[in-house]
Amino acid sequence: MQLFGPLSVALPPTCGRARALFDMATKKKQRKTEDEKCEFKVEWTETFTLIQNLNGLRTCLICLEKLAHNKKSNLETHFTTKHVSFRTKYPLGDARKKAVEELQKSEEKLSSVFNY
Ligand SMILES: [Zn+2]
Numbered sequence: 590m591q592l593f594g595p596l597s598v599a600l601p602p603t604c605g606r607a608r609a610l611f612d613m614a615t616k617k618k619q620r621k622t623e624d625e626k627c628e629f630k631v632e633w634t635e636t637f638t639l640i641q642n643l644n645g646l647r648t649c650l651i652c653l654e655k656l657a658h659n660k661k662s663n664l665e666t667h668f669t670t671k672h673v674s675f676r677t678k679y680p681l682g683d684a685r686k687k688a689v690e691e692l693q694k695s696e697e698k699l700s701s702v703f704n705y
Contacts, residue, residue: 635689637668650692
C-alpha cells in the first residue's frame with residue numbers, strides 16, 4: 590500500500606515568498622485594527638498624564654489641551670515633546686503617580702467650576 594505515501598499529503602505552502610507575504614498581510618491587518626480602535630488605556634493617565642473626559646476626549650492634565658488624536662503615537666509625542674521638564678522631574682513610578690494624582694484633583698476642581 591503506497592497510496593498514502595508522503596508525496597500525497599497536501600502540505601501548506603511553506604516556500605519562502607508565499608510565507609513572507611502571508612506574514613506581512615497578517616501583521617498589517619493587526620496593526621490597522623489597533624490604530625483604528627485605540628481605546629483609552631488606564632495606564633495612559635500615569636504614562637502620558639492623560640485622562641478621558643465624559644465626552645470621550647483625551648485631555649492632557651498638564652496643559653489641559655484636548656487631544657483629538659486617537660493614535661497612541663500622537664499622544665506620546667505630545668507628552669514627550671511638550672512636557673519634557675515634567676517627564677524628567679517626575680520619572681515613572683511613585684513620583685509620577687503622585688504628581689498625576691495632584692493634577693487630576695485640580696483638574697476635577699476646574700471642571701466643576703466650568704460646569705456651574
Ligand atoms: Zn499637554
